[in-house]
Amino acid sequence: MVLTLYKKDTSPPSRSVFMAIHALQIPNVKFVNVHLPDGEHLTEEYLKMNPQHTIPLLKDDDFLIWDSHAICGYLVAKYGRNDNLYPLDPKMRAVVDQRLHFDSGVLFNTLRSTVAPLLYSDDKDFKPENLAKFKEAYSFMEKFLTKSWLAGDHVTIADICCVSTISSMNEILPINEIEYPKLTDWLQKCSQQDFYKKGNAPNILLFREMIKNKLAEKQKSV
Ligand SMILES: N[C@@H](CCC(=O)N[C@@H](CS)C(=O)NCC(=O)O)C(=O)O
Known part of the structure; x- marks a missing residue:
């Protein structure tokens, strides 16, 4: 291979x-x-x-x-050595799929439509109406988190895909732990996983740097 x-x-x-x-x-x-x-x-x-x-x-x-x-x-x-990360059981898989579609359709869409105007057009800051959508997305996540992980009792690719987007959104609009306690705990728990430490943590720093530099560059010209 x-x-x-x-x-x-x-x-x-x-x-x-x-x-x-x-x-x-x-x-x-x-x-x-x-x-x-x-x-x-x-x-x-x-x-x-x-x-x-x-x-x-x-x-x-x-x-x-x-x-x-x-x-x-x-x-x-x-x-995979087993189907844990993407369960074959129809109901478990359906819940994972729902979260994956939520990531595509809501989380990533919200993030992209907020960040792209700063990175690729003339916008000098994030639009408040876009940031309001972050809060709505955080509220949905808070409601989804009824078990230890996003789609049940163990880690699945729903956690992996959603935490990638949520950890990026958190760089732009920090998640308020009082308003979103379950989301805060889940993000913290994900960040302690080896896969997150190796695959996400170093690159989140690059994402943070990219946003910070872009904001500074754009606002210099205000
Ligand atoms: N739903 C897609 C989104 C992929 C996506 O939009 N990636 C961006 C970069 S973060 C990209 O390729 N943009 C260039 C383009 O769409 O032309 C996925 O999950 O892979």
């Missing part, structure tokens, strides 16, 4: 896949940086592999799959 992951370290969906790789202890993955500002995701060669031009993109020998949630599910099915 030759596994190659096309990625960007600051990207939350890339970090989900890093965490899954660590959780599954998959050895010898080749990592390829894709520099979005230089349009490396828009080259003919990249578009042939992923017409949607997103990262992360996984190549497993000649099999190509993109979208972090799909990649994480594939890695568990193909390389």
Whole structure:
């Protein structure tokens, strides 16, 4: 097997896949940086592999799959010693899937629509109406957290994918522990996991630096 992951370290969906790789202890993955500002995701060669031009993109020998949630599910099915991270039981899987879709449709969408105008257009700060959506997303997470982990009693790829986005959102609008006690505890518990320490923690610092530098650069010109 030759596994190659096309990625960007600051990207939350890339970090989900890093965490899954660590959780599954998959050895010898080749990592390829894709520099979005230089349009490396828009080259003919990249578009042939992923017409949607997103990262992360996984190549497993000649099999190509993109979208972090799909990649994480594939890695568990193909390389997991068991189905713990992505249970085969229909009801357990349905709950994991609901959280994964929530990450795609709500969490990441909220994060991207808040950060992209700062990174890629003329906005000089985050829009208050976007930050209000963070609070709504945090409230949903607070309500979902009725068990020890996001989709039940053990860690699944729902925790991995959602914590990648939530830990990034926390850099922009810190989670208030009084308002969101369960979310605060869950984030803390996730951050103590080996997969988080290896796959997310160092890259969250890069994400923090990127946001801080961009805000400073934009606000200098106000
Ligand atoms: N739902 C996708 C989102 C991937 C995504 O939007 N990645 C961003 C970087 S964080 C990207 O590739 N942007 C470039 C583009 O969409 O052209 C996933 O989970 O992989």
